Structures are given as C-alpha cells and as structure tokens.
Amino acid sequence: MADDVTSGWFDAHIVTGAHPAALVPSSDRDAIAAHLDTHAMSGALVSSMASWLHDPIGGNAEATAVARSLADRGVLACWTAVPPTPGELDSLDRLVDQAVAEGVAAFRLYPRSHGYSPVDPAMDELYAALAVNGLPLCFDVTEIDWHHLDQAATRFPTLPIVVSSLGYRLLRTLWAALRDHENLSVDLVDFAGHQAIEWMAANGLADRLLFATGLGLRDPGESIVRLAWSGLDDSTVTQIGGGTADRLFGVRRATAATGGRP
Amino acid sequence: MIGRRPQRRVVDVHAHLGPYSLFHIPDPDATTMVGVMDRTGTEVTVVAANRAIQQDAHLGNSQALAAVDAHPGRIAAYAVVNPWQDPERELERLAGDDRFVGIKVHPSLHRYPVTGSRYSAVWAFAEETGCPVLSHSQHQSPYDAPPLFEAVAAKYPGAAVILGHAGITPPGVDESIEAAARYESLWLEVCGSQMTSSLILAMIERVGSRRVLFGSDFPFIDQRMSLGRVVCAPLTDGQRDDVLSGNARRLFRWRPLPGVQE
Numbered sequence: 001m002a003d004d005v006t007s008g009w010f011d012a013h014i015v016t017g018a019h020p021a022a023l024v025p026s027s028d029r030d031a032i033a034a035h036l037d038t039h040a041m042s043g044a045l046v047s048s049m050a051s052w053l054h055d056p057i058g059g060n061a062e063a064t065a066v067a068r069s070l071a072d073r074g075v076l077a078c079w080t081a082v083p084p085t086p087g088e089l090d091s092l093d094r095l096v097d098q099a100v101a102e103g104v105a106a107f108r109l110y111p112r113s114h115g116y117s118p119v120d121p122a123m124d125e126l127y128a129a130l131a132v133n134g135l136p137l138c139f140d141v142t143e144i145d146w147h148h149l150d151q152a153a154t155r156f157p158t159l160p161i162v163v164s165s166l167g168y169r170l171l172r173t174l175w176a177a178l179r180d181h182e183n184l185s186v187d188l189v190d191f192a193g194h195q196a197i198e199w200m201a202a203n204g205l206a207d208r209l210l211f212a213t214g215l216g217l218r219d220p221g222e223s224i225v226r227l228a229w230s231g232l233d234d235s236t237v238t239q240i241g242g243g244t245a246d247r248l249f250g251v252r253r254a255t256a257a258t259g260g261r262p
Numbered sequence: 263m264i265g266r267r268p269q270r271r272v273v274d275v276h277a278h279l280g281p282y283s284l285f286h287i288p289d290p291d292a293t294t295m296v297g298v299m300d301r302t303g304t305e306v307t308v309v310a311a312n313r314a315i316q317q318d319a320h321l322g323n324s325q326a327l328a329a330v331d332a333h334p335g336r337i338a339a340y341a342v343v344n345p346w347q348d349p350e351r352e353l354e355r356l357a358g359d360d361r362f363v364g365i366k367v368h369p370s371l372h373r374y375p376v377t378g379s380r381y382s383a384v385w386a387f388a389e390e391t392g393c394p395v396l397s398h399s400q401h402q403s404p405y406d407a408p409p410l411f412e413a414v415a416a417k418y419p420g421a422a423v424i425l426g427h428a429g430i431t432p433p434g435v436d437e438s439i440e441a442a443a444r445y446e447s448l449w450l451e452v453c454g455s456q457m458t459s460s461l462i463l464a465m466i467e468r469v470g471s472r473r474v475l476f477g478s479d480f481p482f483i484d485q486r487m488s489l490g491r492v493v494c495a496p497l498t499d500g501q502r503d504d505v506l507s508g509n510a511r512r513l514f515r516w517r518p519l520p521g522v523q524e
Contacts, residue, residue: 007263023432023460040263167455168483169285192455194481195298199288219458221494226486228264229301237266 005234007040009227009241010074010249011220013138013164013189013212016066017049017059027216029066035215036073039224042242043074045249047108047138049216051080056114057089064102076105076252078138082114083122092122096129105252106162108138111148118148127152131159136248138187140165146173153181160185160248162210165217168192171199178205185244188223189214197240198231206236210244268303270493270503273510273519274485276396276426276453276477279329280312280322290481292329296336298485305507305521306338308514310366310396312482314342319352323362330361335520340366340396345380353387363517364394369405371398376406377413385414388421392516396451396477399425401434408437415445422447422513424475427454428465435461442469449513452505453479453488459495462505471501475509 014035016027025031027049036044046066051059060079067077079099082089089095099107107130111118118139130137139149141163153161164187166174171193178184187210191197200209211227213220227240280290290312299307309329314322319342326339341356343349343365356362365384369376376397388395399406408429415423428438428450435457442448442465450465450473465474476492478485492505511519 004263006265022456022458023464024458025460171286171288175286190455190487192483192487193285193288194290194484195288195294196484219460219491219494221459221490221492222487223490224264225302225490225493226484228266229268229486229489231297231301234266 005237005241006228008042009039009211010042010245011035011044011213011215012162012210012245012249013187013214014044014046015049015052015214015216016046017062017216019049019216020053022217024217024219025215029069032066032075032215033070033073035220036070043076045076045078045105047078047080052110052113056080056082056110057095064104067103076249077103078106078108079104080108080110081126083116083120092126093129096126096133096135099135100133103252104135105249106136106138110140110143112143118144119151124155127156127159131156136160136162138162138164141170146177150177150180153177153184157181157183159183162187162248164189164212164214166191166193168194168196171196178208184208185210185248187212188226188240190218190222191226192222195231197226201232201236206232206239207244207247209240210248211241268301270303271507272302272304272476272489273507274299274304274307274478274480275424275475275510276451277307277309277480277485278312278315278482279309280325282312282316282482287481292333292337295481296333298480299336302485302489304485306336306519308338308340308363308519310340310342315366315368315371319344319347323352323355327359327361338363338519340364342366342368343384344372345374345378346372349380349383353383356393357387360517363514363519364396366396368398370400370403374405376410385418385421388423389418392422394422394424394513394516396424396426399427399429399434399438401429401431401437408434408441411448412441412445415441415447419445419447422449424449424451424513426451426477427457428452430454431456432461435464439465439468442473446473449473449475449509451475451477452492453477453483455483457488457491459491462491462495463497466497466501466505471497471504472509472512474505475513476506
C-alpha cells in the first residue's frame, strides 16, 4: 500500500521536558509514546529540555530516563556537553565514554545559550571523541555562528554534524555549507522554506535531509505534513523519513532493538 | 500514519507570489504553487504578490492578476494597497476588476499605522462593499499590533479585517484573540513561524471556530508548515473544516472565491 511510506519514520529531534516560554504540545514520556503511536514511527532521538535551559550535564539523565523507558519503541538518548569547567565537568573524553556505555546516540550543543565558544580548543576533545565513536553532533542554527560551524566541520571531516531549526530565510547560507561539507546534514525541524525539501532533492542532497519534528519545541504536525505531502517520490520520502537516520544512528538503533546486546 | 493524500478541502487566504530579496525562495512561481496545492487538497489560494508588498504595489498587483489568468479557478488575487503609493488609484482598480477578491495591507513593511488617515479609504471601501481586508499583524509593532485593530473595528464596524498571523508571537496571538472577542468584524488567520496547534485551539476556544481562517504565507514559507498544524491539531472535524475552508467561503462573499461554495 502506497501510504506505508509515511510510517516507520524516525523522529531525529525531540526535546523532553517542559518548555518555559512557548505553548507547544507536551513532550513528556507518555506524550512521546503517543506521538510515536499516532504516527507509526519507528523511534526517536530525545534530548532534554533541562540540559538546554537548566543544567547542561545533569539534564542528560532525563533524556536517558525517557530513552530507557521507551527503548522498546526505538527511542535513543541525545546528550549535551559543555567545555570542561572545574566543578561542572572534568573531562569531555570521559563524558563521551560514559555516553557510549549508556547507549547514547548523539550529542546536542547549545554554545550560545550556555555561554562558550564552540571552537574553543577545549572542545576539540569532544569532537574527536564523537568522530571516533560515530556519534553525530547536533546544533540548532540559533546556537552557533555559521563560520564556527564551518570551522568545526572542516577540522573534523568525519564527524557527522546535523543542523536544525533553519527557518525559511537561510537557504543561501545552507547551500554553501552543504556544498563545502559532506559531513553536514539538516533536519526538518522548522525547515520552512517553500519547496526547500524538493529543492534539496533536485540538487542531489536528499540523503542530507533527516526527518524530525522538534516535539517539545515546535508543532510536530509541521514536519509530518511537510514530508508526507511533499512532491517527492515514495523512495525519497522513505530515505528522508528513516534512511538518513539509519546512516547516522544505525548502529545505536540496531543495538537498542536487541535490548542493548551488540 | 498520515498517508500521502490529503482528506479535506482547503482554501488558503494568506499567500504571496514571486521572489523576495531577503532570502532565496525556490520556484516561487504560480505554477509551482498550484502544484503544491494539488498535493495538499487546496482548491483556491488568495495571493498578494511579493513585489506588491515589498516594492511596487501597482506592478505587483498586475503580477497577481496574471497568475489568476494563468490558473483560473485556483488562484484569486488581493489588491495590495500601499499608503505611500497612491492608494486611491489601487482602490479604483480593485473596484473595477473582479479578479480581485480582497485587499491586502502590510503596515509593518510600509511603516504606516492601521489607524493612520492614509488607510481610511481602505477601511471605508471595505465597509461599503463587504470586500475583506487581510492585514499583517505583529505583536508590539507600532503599525499593526493587534490592539490597534480594535480602533479600526470600532470606527468601521462593517469592515471585515483578517489579522494575518494573528499577531505572530504567542503574546500577540493572545492580544489578537482578545481583539477578535471584542469585535466580530475581526478574523484570525493562523500562519506564522511561531504558531502551534495549541495556539490555534486557544483561538477556537475563545472566539469559536467560525472566525479562524487557514492561511500559510506560501511561498514565503512552505504551505505545508501551517497546514500541518491545523491537520494534526486536536480539533473536531467540524472545527477543522471551518478553519480549512468553510470560513473562507463564508467571508469572501463580495466576490465569491472560485470553486464549490459551502
């Protein structure tokens, strides 16, 4: 049945926890489960609102708790890091080791909100460790300057980087970044440019697009209807809906599906 | 699972046409817009050309009419009235050309308040004829903040005014809801980057489903972003149909929109 291509998608960007300054649908554990059920999704990548807006490192436990609670539904945790700072974080290497041991699938950074430079030399340790372990690095474009993104993507060409929350005004900038960096992808959270998905696909970049709703930040109906009623053929919809996520998070997704056994 | 085919009829009362200088819009032409409409179940879209709102109202209005002629039955036109560009001339043109079905004003772009005398002819024309007026509205704008429309509604109670974006921000939506609750001539339109299904639900709970209109702002923003919020919102079938098409059919009576009437 042709409609099957709108099931099995992997939601690559959910933020769990209360949002203090927006009227958005709930993103607690039960709401995420209902979201996955309603839209017949195969899983999700979940980070923590507390990591963004309250306690960057301590908040990671909330992402992990939701991921563990919904592990049988394909939910994976996404952690947050900050530069090593006495009393807050001793070592980025050890944080990544811990994340790998706990089955974390990616990291999401908030340099602007958390008040540091993403190209501070201290962050190299994180980027190198993520690249070695195949863990993607995620940014909202509101959190990082494009020249810093360019710098990180250039210095760590094997580190998969996913940018989010493009809005509708940044296609010129995005095009240059995608042209220059094969390790760069973009998710569908607020990817709002008219025909932007079709434009990417027509220019051979469908495999750089990653389905995601931003549940917790945005209305999930945006991305769902955007992809389902796009002008793309079924195979490209399937690629964006889950194929790109398989490439970026595939090992962790497969491991999660076997209950943590490799 | 949403499937690839829309289930409901849609009328889009807030759209544009053509390029915009501040960012790249892929394929902003009317033919591509109609292609999107075919995929989303949109019967008819009412457009105001970007050239008309951004730079030259008269030339842009001609572009909108060309789109109507190229796509009969699918595209209808607003006449953009710029208070600095001979508004009487455009109102005379509107009155004499039944391809125009409404007036569009953009006080924030044109830096002139809706309460200013240069707009008086617009409100008077709307009151005399029943021609609907779509206005940009924006929280805290000195030109078109939602409370300013209460003064317009008090002076011209017979002029139907659509608050485009319903104030844009969540606090702006709250202000728009209050204005519409006080004045029955004010209608709420739902497109905007900060809109959510929760905010749309708040509109309906306060003013009812019969004065909330679907609009998307496409091709400024992709149509499916706004549509997804309504399609996936927790509304009754009747409420959803009101918003997606029924209310537009009821409002645009001066020169009825093409297609099946409610």
